[in-house]
C-alpha cells in the first residue's frame with residue numbers, strides 16, 4: 001500500500017486548476033463573515049445545489065455550520081487582493097470591498113464574476129473538513145472573467161494573453177519551487193536573484209524552457225505568478241511559478257525564503273514579489289488543508 005504523505009497529496013490536489021470564491025454569511029452577532037475557498041463545486045440543477053468544503057479549524061466553523069445560509073462569490077480576475085484578504089487573519093475582511101446583502105440575505109461582493117445566495121441544504125462531515133451544501137435561492141452571473149488558481153498561484157487569462165501574445169521586451173524569470181524552497185542565483189553584485197533571461201523573438205514559453213534547461217534541473221513550466229516593473233530601470237518582468245523534480249541544479253541553490261535570505265534580494269520589486277510568495281505559501285493556500293486538529297464534532301446531515 002502507498003504511504004500517503006500529506007504535503008505531497010496537497011501538492012497533487014493543487015494541480016487541479018480551479019476558480020476562487022469567497023464564502024460569506026452572518027455570525028450569531030449579525031456580523032458579516034467570510035473566507036476564501038477554491039473547493040466550490042456545482043452539484044445539482046434540480047434541486048439547484050452547490051457545495052464548498054470548510055476546514056474544521058476555521059475560525060468561522062461554528063458560525064457557518066449553524067447559519068441558515070451562505071453566499072458564494074466567484075471572484076473576478078481583478079480581485080486577487082480580496083482573495084488574499086479573506087484568506088488572512090484580518091480583523092474586518094469586509095472593510096476594503098464594496099458589498100451588499102443578496103435577496104436571501106447572504107453578503108454579496110461587488111464586481112464578482114457570479115454570486116449564489118443559498119439556504120443551508122445539508123452539512124456533511126468529511127475528515128478534516130465539512131461539506132456545506134447550499135440550495136441556490138437567488139444568483140446572478142456577470143461578464144467579468146473569473147480568477148483562476150493552480151499549484152498555489154493565481155492564474156488570469158487576460159494577463160497571460162497580454163503577455164504571451166507579441167510582447168518581446170520582457171525579462172522572464174523562473175520561480176522554481178520544491179518542498180517549500182525556491183531556486184536562487186547569485187547576481188552580478190553578489191546578491192540573490194531568480195534565474196532570468198530576456199524573452200526574445202521566440203516568446204516567453206520558449207525563454208522559460210531554455211532558462212530551466214540552463215539551470216540543469218527538471219521543472220515543469222507553470223503559470224504566470226507575477227508581472228511587475230523594475231523600480232530602477234522600468235524593465236517589465238514576468239515570473240512563472242514552476243515545480244521542480246528532485247536533483248541538484250547546476251547553477252544556484254534551493255533556499256527557504258526566510259527573512260535573512262529575502263534581505264539578500266537586491267531588486268526591491270523582486271523582493272516584494274518573493275515576500276508575497278513566502279506569505280502566500282505559509283497560508284497553506286495550495287487548495288487543500290490538512291489540519292492536525294481533531295475537531296471532528298461537526299454537524300452531519
Ligand SMILES: Cc1cc2nc3c(=O)[nH]c(=O)nc-3n(C[C@H](O)[C@H](O)[C@H](O)COP(=O)(O)O)c2cc1C
Nearest residue numbers: 035036037038039053054055058059060087088285
Ligand atoms: C486560493 C485559496 C483557496 C482556499 N480554499 C479553502 C477551502 O476550500 N476551504 C477552506 O476551509 N479554506 C480554504 N482556504 C483557506 C482559508 O481561506 C484560510 O485558511 C482562511 O484564513 C480561513 O479563515 P477563517 O479561519 O477565518 O475561516 C483557501 C485559501 C486560498 C488562498
